[in-house]
Amino acid sequence: MNKNFAAPSELGRLQSLVFGVGLFGLIGWVVGLVLSGHAREMFFHTYLVAYVFWVGIALGCLGWLMIQYLGGATWGIVIRRILESGAHTLILMAVLFVPIIVGIKDIYQWAEIDQIANEELRTLVAKKTAWLNPGFFTLRAVIYFAILLLLTIVLRRLSHKLDATGDPQNIGSAQNWSGPGFLIYGLVCTFASIDWVMSLDPEWFSSLFGLLTIAGQGVASMALIIMVCVVLAKREPMNHILKPKHFHDFGKLLMALVCVWAYFSFSQLLIIWSGNLPEEIPWYIERFKGPWRYIGLALIGLHFLLPFFLLLSRDLKKNSRRLVMVAWLIIVMRFVDLFWVIVPSMENDHHQAVKLSSYPIYILATIGFGGIWLGWFFWQLRQRDLVPHRDPQFEEAISGGSHH
Amino acid sequence: MARFDTPTEVVRAARATHDAGYRKVNAYSPFPIEELSEAIGFHKDHVSKTVLLGGLTGAAAGFALQYFTSVIDYPINVGGRPLLSLPSFVPIIFETAILLAAFGAALGMIIMNRLPQPYHPVFNVPSFKRASRDAFFICIKSEDPMFDQAGARNFLTGLGAKEVTDVEA
Known part of the structure; x- marks a missing residue:
């Protein structure tokens, strides 16, 4: 067995490639904003969608x-570096929250109550x-x-210590942090x-919203992990x-x-549909109208x-080439879902600027943002060996034999 | 039929048996070993099809039941909602689909395994009782084209079996 686990040099080229695509997205974004005629407002709206999409993937990795760490399953060991690099982008995301x-x-x-035209809503x-x-x-x-950066940095430090000393005590500490974490x-x-x-x-509320967001983050980040794994699996050392x-396990988690x-x-x-209450149902009514209806059905x-019926197949989950196509579908649909959740709420009397023709700007913004995010991600991934090969479970994780 | 004492041994022996060209082979273990069925060349079963069939039947039946009761037989206006209220139909459709899919799985498994089976020649081997406790068996059937009694016996002994017995059909 080859004992060199350094990242392949192709990752550097991949990093440049995502930067290039991202730059193309950023230029398209700026052009789109200028053409839209409401550059300031559109900038912040598109920025929010792109930000929420990518911060979700970073949070999903964390x-x-x-x-x-908590499960101690062997699938986690082969992707731990990917997860650590993804979580590390939270440093970038913290800075990018400023806009x-x-x-x-x-x-x-709600930041400018005086501007709300509807008096009832304003009072509420x-x-x-x-x-x-x-x-x-x-x-x-x-x-x-x-809180998020504390968790990221502590887990990262323990992982560095494990690499340096090979002391399995560090895994125990990581587990102790991960439970309450x-x-x-x-x-x-x-x-x-x-x-x-x-x-x-500001009028609407749903107590499921947080869990729904976490589930969405989990799907999106697992889809991205599968994509990165497929790229890595073609080259030394992965x-x-x-x-x-391993792909079978990732496929099961994705499903x-x-x-x-x-x-x-x-x-x-x-x-909400059964309750049919005036403070809740308008959120869905808005999303059942016009083009939003078809986006909802597409979701x-x-x-x-x-994806559910495709992922039922065991052969598909074990075949990384076909699994990655499902991952692409899911990543795209994650964007569509966020778009469907976020954009209709910004299209109200306060923000009349947004029109159908402006929707491609959201896509360009997300691609541009993605270039920066993925650039940071691959930069981190290249810093260290691609697998934690001093983890006590490492041999078990990469052995071809026993499953679980 | 050969007896082995550990799962690792039986999986290794099963792989060797398959590699040697034996195809009509059966393996017995007190608990499921995923690699064992792959090792004797057993890849596909058809239970997934009966599960799918059960699931689809259940979903259709659940929908039909609700459509008949709330649209045709006893239509009630609930808060102005349409009689055919798909969102509220979904949980029942889901439940009936799961119910019949589970029936499909259990019945499909039982029928395709030809269970219940009160008699099987391997029961004649005294130590086979241990197949439900702590022993693992590999059985090469006489209908295998490569089978000859002495050859199979020597082959299994060579794999390190703890005990090799002839099973009278």
Whole structure:
């Protein structure tokens, strides 16, 4: 067995490639903003969608990182470096949160109550300002990132120590951090999703929203992990490590999370639709109108039914080439889902600027943002060996034989 | 038929048996060993098809039941909702699909394994009782084209079997 686990030089080229594609996206984004005629408002709207998409993947990586420590399953060992690199991008995401605070009045209605034309809504939102005000919103974001970065950095330091000393004690400490860490992570993600996305529609609320967001993050990040694994599996050193049994495991996790996402989405719809209450149902009514209706139907078909039936096949899950196509479908549908959740809430009387022709700008913004995110991610991935080969379970993880 | 004492041994022996060209082979173990069925060249079963069939039948039946009761037989206006209220139909459709898929799995497994089977020649081997406790068996059937009694015996002994017995059909 080859004992050199350094990242292949092709990763450097891949990093340049994603930067290039990202740059193309950024240029398209700027051109789109200028052409839209409402550059400032459109900038912040598109920025929020792109930000929420990529921060979700970063958070998903942190979540999987803690889960694989807690579960102690061998699939986690072969992707641990990918998860650590993905979680490390949270440092970048913390900095990139600043524009959202700058543009708070362009994004969130509650930041400027006087501008709300509907008097009833204004009175209602005024009662929520104890929580929804720019100062407290910023403070909360700082707290969220402080907690998330603490978890990321502690787990990263333990992993470095394991590499340096090979002392399995470090795995134990990582597990001790991951237990309470994952609980706190769940709370942070819930609060953050309420602040950053749900409060776009200050009248609306759904108690499932946080879990739905976490499930979405889990799906998106697992799809990205599969894509990265497929790239790595073609080259030294990972071509000796990643076997069909690993892809089988990733495929199973992807399918489980697709089902969880569908379950939460449907539960939210069923509860609100059955209740039919005036403060809840308008959120869905807006999304059943015009083109949004077809996007919603596409979500049922392409975010749940199609991937679900494809992932039922064991042969497909073991075949990395076919599994990666399902992963692409899911990543694209994650964007469509976020678009369907976020954009209609910003299209109200306060923000009349947004039109159908502006929708491609959201795609360009997400691609541009992705170039930066993936660039940071691959930069991190290249820093260290691609597998934690001093983990006590490492031999078991890469052995072709026993499954689990 | 050969007896082995550990799962690792039986999987290794099963692979060797398959590699030697024996195809009509059966393996017995007190608990499921995923590699064992692959080792004797057993890849596909058809239970997944009866599960799918059961699931689809269940979903269709669940929908039909609700459509008949709430649209045709006893239509009630609930809060102005349409009689055919798909979102509220989904949980029942899901439940009946799962129910019949589970029946499909259990019945498909039982029928395709030809169970219940009160008699099988391997029961004549006294130590076979241990197949449900702590022993692992590989059986080469006489209908295998490569089978000859002495050859199979020597082959299994060569694999390190703890005991090799002839099973009278």
